[in-house]
Amino acid sequence: MSYAQKQQNVLPHPAALRTADDTLFNPAKPAFYRLKPGEEAALNEHPGQLYKVSEGCIAIYELLADGRRQITDILGPGDSFGCQALVCGTTRAKSLTFTTIEAYPVAAVPALAAEAMMAAVQRLRRHATMLGRMTAPEKIASALLDLSRQFARKTPHSPDTGKSFTLYLTRADLADWLGLTLETVSRTLNQFKREGLIEFTHPEIITIRQKARLKALAFAETQEIRAQ
């Protein structure tokens, strides 16, 4: 059974939210609700809603007719999406782990909605620059630094705070996010590992060993406009 088919079986699209259990999302009264790994959110059903991730990880993505996929955004705790503009048309969203989401009517939180759109535009522009103009190692280094910021394990008694994070994305997800193949992702990650830049024993728990060198690799940072 293909991956896509399994998704269909887990939760028939696009009525995902309606077929879920008692954590069903009700557009009439904003509430928390929960998504399982791989579960799709049927966002086109409730265009007036703004969703805020309170826990977990959401991937925003598009599908091409022949099955090619492009993940356009990865959202973590605190990030917002939905809101008619952010997810519409061919855009879909799926949870990459156990995820909790808060839903608000856009009309109730216009400032939050505007801020979410601004953030989305900025992230999308930055992401486009990466997709169009960076090499595979640059993309991977860039992604690791981004994800370590967003999903750092905040254990107060751990000396590794900010260096270790849970990689909710599979190698295939990373590939579809960065515009690579999963083989290239795997090879580059293991090359980084061999070079001592990162460390992982489980494929989904990454520890950054040499942040400076990783930053140097991703360094093709967007050039700041110096005022005057």
Add this chain to the structure above:
Amino acid sequence: MSYAQKQQNVLPHPAALRTADDTLFNPAKPAFYRLKPGEEAALNEHPGQLYKVSEGCIAIYELLADGRRQITDILGPGDSFGCQALVCGTTRAKSLTFTTIEAYPVAAVPALAAEAMMAAVQRLRRHATMLGRMTAPEKIASALLDLSRQFARKTPHSPDTGKSFTLYLTRADLADWLGLTLETVSRTLNQFKREGLIEFTHPEIITIRQKARLKALAFAETQEIRAQ
């Protein structure tokens, strides 16, 4: 003298708007103003402004520290940008031809600003899909169809209406928009020409000869979500 240096001399960035002639943009009283080919708009100067292109062509782009460039959006008549969120941080905008722009305070046109952001997000998502998951011929075909829609020569007495358009982008601009090199752009355009898909005698006037075949090439259209 390099291209970048020439830009600097034409109009020192980022005070572009202040050094222009009597068509100077004054943030206090919204107005039309004009940009010459290659001229940069210093958008970070007036964050509260929304700009609407009434004539011409604007490229939104980002620069990397080593000079690599990624054009993230091409705007034609009717498209809006600016508005703090759309252009901020490392993002720049430059005119690709003689361009006329209307400026509004965002506060005065909140609906237009929201609509512009929604449109920007949609375009950016679609563009990301192209950058990450399409081949060079697919990108070029897709771009030609997009541009022909946006910049079609509307001559009522011409039988070619909708087939012929002015390509305001140079080969280098196209490359930086599509995540290719200018050589690949040139080769692909001339291959399309040899195959009879398009026609051009001047490099900047493109005529689409076989729209159907061009669409088939770009066909990896984003898959529609079929309701229920």
Add this chain to the structure above:
DNA sequence: CGTGCCGTTGAGCGCTCTCAACGCACGTGG
């Protein structure tokens, strides 16, 4: 103990990039 997903690794190919040369249009100055 099979089955399916995920990750890893290898071999080889090919699409796109890199480097290079050239033509053309245009403007400038001798």
Add this chain to the structure above:
DNA sequence: CCACGTGCGTTGAGAGCGCTCAACGGCACG
């Protein structure tokens, strides 16, 4: 008038990065 410089576009030759195809192992699950 022509020589010269510059920007833009085209074309060729060769190299390399990332993709394609393939095999294999670990692990969860029934």
